[in-house]
Amino acid sequence: xxxxxxxxxxxxxxxxxxxxxxxxxxxxxxxxxxxxxxxxxxxxxxxxxxxxxxxxxxxxxxxxxxxxxxxxxxxxxxxxxxxxxxxxxxxxxxxxxxxxxxxxxxxxxxxxxxxxxxxxxxxxxxxxxxxxxxxxxxxxxxxxxxxxxxxxxxxxxxx
Amino acid sequence: xxxxxxxxxxxxxxxxxxxxxxxxxxxxxxxxxxxxxxxxxxxxxxxxxxxxxxxxxxxxxxxxxxxxxxxxxxxxxxxxxxxxxxxxxxxxxxxxxxx
Numbered sequence: 001x002x003x004x005x006x007x008x009x010x011x012x013x014x015x016x017x018x019x020x021x022x023x024x025x026x027x028x029x030x031x032x033x034x035x036x037x038x039x040x041x042x043x044x045x046x047x048x049x050x051x052x053x054x055x056x057x058x059x060x061x062x063x064x065x066x067x068x069x070x071x072x073x074x075x076x077x078x079x080x081x082x083x084x085x086x087x088x089x090x091x092x093x094x095x096x097x098x099x100x101x102x103x104x105x106x107x108x109x110x111x112x113x114x115x116x117x118x119x120x121x122x123x124x125x126x127x128x129x130x131x132x133x134x135x136x137x138x139x140x141x142x143x144x145x146x147x148x149x150x151x152x153x154x155x156x157x158x159x
Numbered sequence: 160x161x162x163x164x165x166x167x168x169x170x171x172x173x174x175x176x177x178x179x180x181x182x183x184x185x186x187x188x189x190x191x192x193x194x195x196x197x198x199x200x201x202x203x204x205x206x207x208x209x210x211x212x213x214x215x216x217x218x219x220x221x222x223x224x225x226x227x228x229x230x231x232x233x234x235x236x237x238x239x240x241x242x243x244x245x246x247x248x249x250x251x252x253x254x255x256x257x258x
Binding site: 008009012013015016118123125143146147149150153154155156157158159 | 190191192193194195196197198199200212215216219221223225227
């Protein structure tokens, strides 16, 4: 199983996520050599691979931990997801500022993924969870087991 | 901002969101695959939202068709948080991929 092509799809996902949050120059890259298969397994009888690795990216919640010190480019999740649908919305920054826009804080995302091959080589479910390391806390470590349990209980439904 | 303006933005955004969600559901139907989240840990936000990522993948030059579910889970300092509260978030973003 080649991880790299599947990771490219994940990178685009993260880039789209940041972009839809209003980040004009989203940064996302794989920490070289970090991704590895840590377990070959099955998921609902489909072959699956548990992988772990590190991405270098940016936070979508601003440089600070307080609302007033961060940014919230789109007021609602609904507006943000509308952008996923290809609907181009004017940047709110063109409106009178309600909140100051902060820089998109760089951080490391530790990722745990379950890559499940469905039926053929070209059909995949990519289940992954990312935890940020920043502000002196390792959120990945805190919730790894909980996330792994949640991942393994995602059901894949055909039809 | 005036309350009427907020209500207007909210109404418009809900319509746009519904359109995006329908697009994602159509894509899932086309692929013949869905995901069901059977276990959401306490304190996590139970709000996986399907989004059609096919245009983003294709713009990046990847021959990929699929849907991403965002976002599931937010826990900071042991308490439930939201994006607006500005705390680090944990996410699960499953996506269907067909090349």
